[in-house]
Amino acid sequence: MTPEELSLAISACLRDAVAAGEFTVDVPDEVRVERPKSREHGDWATNIALQLGKKAGMNPREFATVLRGRLVAIPGVTAVDIAGPGFLNITVDAAAAGELAKAIVEAGASYGSNDALAGHVVNMEFVSANPTGPLHIGHTRWAALGDSIARVLKASGADVTSEYYINDAGNQMNVFAQSVYNRLHGLPVPEGGYPGEYIAELADQVAVQHPGIRELTEEAALPVVRELAYAAQLADIKETLADFGVTFDVFFSEQQLHSGGAVEDAVARLREQGHVFDQDGAQWLRTTDFGDDKDRVLIRANGEPTYFAADAAYYLSKKDRGFTEKIYLLGADHHGYVSRLRAIAACAGDDPQLNIEILIGQLISVNGAKLSKRAGNIIELRDLVNWLGADALRYSLGRYPADSPMALDPELLKKNTNDNPVFYVQYAHARSCAAARNAVAKGVERTDFDASLLTHATENELLAMLGQFPSVVGQAASFREPHRVARHIEQIAGAYHRWYASCRVTPVNDEPVEPIHRTRLWLNDATTQVLANGLDLLGVSAPEKM
RNA sequence: GCCCCCGUAGCUCAGCUGGAUAGAGCAACAGCCUUCUAAUCUGUCGGUCGCGCGUUCGAAUCGCGCCGGGGGCACCA
Numbered sequence: 076m077t078p079e080e081l082s083l084a085i086s087a088c089l090r091d092a093v094a095a096g097e098f099t100v101d102v103p104d105e106v107r108v109e110r111p112k113s114r115e116h117g118d119w120a121t122n123i124a125l126q127l128g129k130k131a132g133m134n135p136r137e138f139a140t141v142l143r144g145r146l147v148a149i150p151g152v153t154a155v156d157i158a159g160p161g162f163l164n165i166t167v168d169a170a171a172a173g174e175l176a177k178a179i180v181e182a183g184a185s186y187g188s189n190d191a192l193a194g195h196v197v198n199m200e201f202v203s204a205n206p207t208g209p210l211h212i213g214h215t216r217w218a219a220l221g222d223s224i225a226r227v228l229k230a231s232g233a234d235v236t237s238e239y240y241i242n243d244a245g246n247q248m249n250v251f252a253q254s255v256y257n258r259l260h261g262l263p264v265p266e267g268g269y270p271g272e273y274i275a276e277l278a279d280q281v282a283v284q285h286p287g288i289r290e291l292t293e294e295a296a297l298p299v300v301r302e303l304a305y306a307a308q309l310a311d312i313k314e315t316l317a318d319f320g321v322t323f324d325v326f327f328s329e330q331q332l333h334s335g336g337a338v339e340d341a342v343a344r345l346r347e348q349g350h351v352f353d354q355d356g357a358q359w360l361r362t363t364d365f366g367d368d369k370d371r372v373l374i375r376a377n378g379e380p381t382y383f384a385a386d387a388a389y390y391l392s393k394k395d396r397g398f399t400e401k402i403y404l405l406g407a408d409h410h411g412y413v414s415r416l417r418a419i420a421a422c423a424g425d426d427p428q429l430n431i432e433i434l435i436g437q438l439i440s441v442n443g444a445k446l447s448k449r450a451g452n453i454i455e456l457r458d459l460v461n462w463l464g465a466d467a468l469r470y471s472l473g474r475y476p477a478d479s480p481m482a483l484d485p486e487l488l489k490k491n492t493n494d495n496p497v498f499y500v501q502y503a504h505a506r507s508c509a510a511a512r513n514a515v516a517k518g519v520e521r522t523d524f525d526a527s528l529l530t531h532a533t534e535n536e537l538l539a540m541l542g543q544f545p546s547v548v549g550q551a552a553s554f555r556e557p558h559r560v561a562r563h564i565e566q567i568a569g570a571y572h573r574w575y576a577s578c579r580v581t582p583v584n585d586e587p588v589e590p591i592h593r594t595r596l597w598l599n600d601a602t603t604q605v606l607a608n609g610l611d612l613l614g615v616s617a618p619e620k621m
Numbered sequence: 622g623c624c625c626c627c628g629u630a631g632c633u634c635a636g637c638u639g640g641a642u643a644g645a646g647c648a649a650c651a652g653c654c655u656u657c658u659a660a661u662c663u664g665u666c667g668g669u670c671g672c673g674c675g676u677u678c679g680a681a682u683c684g685c686g687c688c689g690g691g692g693g694c695a696c697c698a
Binding site: 514 | 661690
């Protein structure tokens with residue numbers, strides 16, 4: 076019996092009690108069932124009586140007593156105790172709990188999938204780094220987190236498109252082209268240009284693809300340099316992301332918004348909605364109507380659209396493509412954009428509370444040093460991945476909530492010891508794989524299964540953790556917090572290690588294979604499956620040997 | 622000045638949106654391997670949840686005000 080099944084059964088009891096006139100109260104959609112910290116409080120506990128008692132006009136213990144009469148009749152429930160102010164502590168039959176092991180193995184990779192977000196059509200935009208340089212440590216967290224959020228959303232039934240917005244328009248592209256051009260000719264870095272060493276590499280690539288580039292006049296060469304260097308840089312970004320296990324469904328070009336007329340179109344549409352006004356020769360969006368500090372320029376006095384105008388056009392594109400929820404993942408240094416992005420949604424006729432969601436994540440620091448792409452002293456994502464390994468890096472980024480400030484200590488991560496919890500979880504997975512290999516070699520097979528044999532305290536604990544996995548994935552999706560998955564599989568790994576220490580899958584020496592061994596193999600393999608599924612949601616590999 | 626985030630064990634951080642005695646890892650100390658992977662496991666030590674009011678049966682969690690740290694406030698991109 077999983078917590079979900081128990082939760083549903085309790086809801087049914089509540090409805091039956093209301094129908095029988097035992098109390099009068101609105102039955103909530105979901106009854107939360109928790110794993111008590113102390114095992115003296117049963118397998119599962121609920122505070123539903125504390126929540127509903129007052130609403131039913133009864134004191135919570137009285138309410139609990141009435142409800143208890145129905146809960147004890149749930150198949151698989153062996154005891155229901157009332158504790159403290161009105162907690163209901165529920166004890167479940169070992170056989171009912173143990174059935175889960177078989178169910179997980181049979182569900183395989185789909186175990187953990189749930190329908191918490193069924194029907195949601197989500198656009199998930201993240202990274203969106205300028206294609207004027209390599210991805211660096213500042214993009215690392217969002218790449219890892221955004222990809223994992225997309226995965227838990229999909230696992231929870233949402234229709235998700237992950238998207239990378241390429242800022243390939245605007246003056247920085249000209250500066251970028253000029254920087255590469257200067258490098259081709261051995262000239263100094265232009266004022267405000269990009270000094271990084273990667274510029275030289277791009278210049279080499281441009282020269283290879285267009286051998287006569289140095290002979291062209293500057294005026295003729297710059298557009299060519301710009302396009303070739305841009306393509307090379309974008310390819311580099313995509314490769315780096317792929318090596319990091321991060322994939323995007325769509326790479327969306329800002330330039331195409333401009334060239335395709337979408338920006339002008341967006342300004343016209345917003346004007347029709349009555350939110351655009353003219354002042355000082357510029358065209359403004361009245362974002363202050365929707366909580367922004369000040370109104371924002373869409374079209375400058377010189378006729379050029381602002382970056383903000385492209386943002387508005389991009390938002391309308393997402394809306395037109397049918398996304399009901401547009402999620403943006405931004406760094407804390409961009410938090411000032413939140414109110415103006417919400418204002419765009421409102422001006423477009425959307426509900427800024429429902430149709431747009433902006434997740435702000437705190438920046439990562441490395442030994443207190445800030446890193447700047449423009450300064451050229453960047454730490455590349457590619458180097459971090461090569462140095463620390465994609466698994467260790469993704470896991471250490473994925474196990475913290477986005478709003479907690481993070482200090483990555485390279486010396487600590489480089490150690491690759493169990494300071495890094497990824498090894499704890501991966502080791503548990505590899506260990507369970509080894510246990511299964513050994514069991515099969517000794518003739519233990521997953522034939523018969525008798526759930527009532529899984530009576531050890533560590534088995535009870537492990538089964539409980541495995542049973543919570545789908546709801547943890549659902550919560551991770553609902554809250555956009557994949558670290559919940561990481562924390563939970565760490566608990567599963569711990570429960571597995573403790574189980575392994577006291578319950579053997581393979582008989583000792585020449586002792587015969589008993590039903591208990593075969594049954595435990597199911598539980599062992601169920602754990603393997605859940606650990607693998609959890610690691611996959613975080614974009615981390617699940618090694619079978621370590 | 623205004624806005625956002627953070628403050629929990631010596632260190633790094635969780636704390637399941639208000640529940641039972643606030644947890645984990647690391648560090649420190651003490652134990653368990655001739656038996657499926659000891660990268661594991663068992664135990665001990667360690668807290669004024671930044672401070673103060675408030676909300677209620679009940680607050681680390683919600684509200685207000687302070688203190689401390691980080692980030693941001695362009696007709697830049």
